[in-house]
Amino acid sequence: MGIQIAPSILTADFARLADEAAAVSNADWLHVDVMDNHFVPNLTLGLPIVESLAKAAAQPLDCHLMIEDPDRWAPGYVEAGASSVTFHAEACRAPIRTAREIRAKGARAALALKPATPIEPYEDILAEFDMILIMTVEPGFGGQKFLDVCVPKIRRTRDLIAKHGLDLWIEIDGGISTETIERCAEAGADVFVAGSAVYNADDPNTMVEKLRTLAADVTTH
Ligand SMILES: O=C(CO)[C@H](O)[C@H](O)COP(=O)(O)O
Numbered sequence: 001m002g003i004q005i006a007p008s009i010l011t012a013d014f015a016r017l018a019d020e021a022a023a024v025s026n027a028d029w030l031h032v033d034v035m036d037n038h039f040v041p042n043l044t045l046g047l048p049i050v051e052s053l054a055k056a057a058a059q060p061l062d063c064h065l066m067i068e069d070p071d072r073w074a075p076g077y078v079e080a081g082a083s084s085v086t087f088h089a090e091a092c093r094a095p096i097r098t099a100r101e102i103r104a105k106g107a108r109a110a111l112a113l114k115p116a117t118p119i120e121p122y123e124d125i126l127a128e129f130d131m132i133l134i135m136t137v138e139p140g141f142g143g144q145k146f147l148d149v150c151v152p153k154i155r156r157t158r159d160l161i162a163k164h165g166l167d168l169w170i171e172i173d174g175g176i177s178t179e180t181i182e183r184c185a186e187a188g189a190d191v192f193v194a195g196s197a198v199y200n201a202d203d204p205n206t207m208v209e210k211l212r213t214l215a216a217d218v219t220t221h
Contacts, residue, residue, distance in 0.1 A: 001169065001190065003215045004028035005208045006062050008173070008195030009053075010044065010142040017049070021057035023204045029062040029084070031173070031193045033142075034077070036067040039091050040140035047073075047080050054081025064112065064173065064193075066139045067091065071098045078105040086110035086133045086171075089117055099128040110171065114139060115150050119157045126166055131191065132157050136184070137174030142195040146175025151187050158188025178214060185215035 006029035012020035021030050032050060037043040054061050060083035065074060070087035071094050077085045085102045089111055092098055099109035110131035113119060115138060126132070134154055137144040154170060161168050171191035172184045181192055194211060201207035 004191045006031040006193045007198040008193050011195040011199040018056040026205050027208050030057050030059040031062045034065045038068045040066045042140045051080040075101045078107040084108040086112045088112045096128050131169040133171040146180040154187035181214050182218045186218045
């Protein structure tokens with residue numbers, strides 16, 4: 001699939017979401033951060049807005065659930081129109097069942113890891129997923145500083161995927177900019193979430209292309 005850029009609408013104007021989606025028309029995905037004020041200390045949006053955005057946006061929706069009890073809610077996001085649904089390892093009670101439900105409904109299933117959560121305990125269930133999302137900030141807010149300490153986990157995840165001969169994408173989320181994207185791409189990431197770097201840029205579409213080029217130039221896997 002190559003390098004993919006997923007602008008996060010967390011930094012967009014929530015009153016103009018359709019226009020904000022159109023402003024990143026050359027992005028591969030629209031990244032939608034669903035926060036419940038329990039799993040993370042912030043509250044954003046839920047199923048009704050995802051359902052409307054799925055109809056209004058040209059890009060497929062990449063829904064990142066930062067919520068408690070994703071086992072209950074995740075399949076509903078596929079029904080609402082998400083093409084990829086990510087839930088957190090730290091919040092999920094039945095990751096295999098939930099991933100299978102997401103896939104059975106026709107979307108890609110992804111497992112997210114907070115910065116202090118290792119990938120190794122999930123090695124045996126990697127094949128249940130289409131993507132691993134590695135957080136490079138503590139989840140909850142846009143505009144935070146990239147955590148360099150997460151980069152070795154990207155490399156270890158890429159090695160585990162190769163060891164098992166799988167075809168998973170690795171998505172990176174948090175503090176991604178022209179300053180930080182190359183070290184993540186070098187380590188093996190291929191899907192890049194960027195909120196403030198894209199939506200605070202003078203021209204969001206130009207920034208999407210700049211990020212894509214920087215990552216593609218250093219990708220080796
Ligand atoms: O999941 C998130 C926060 O929990 C956001 O997607 C992420 O932080 C993107 O924002 P930025 O690129 O500004 O860091």
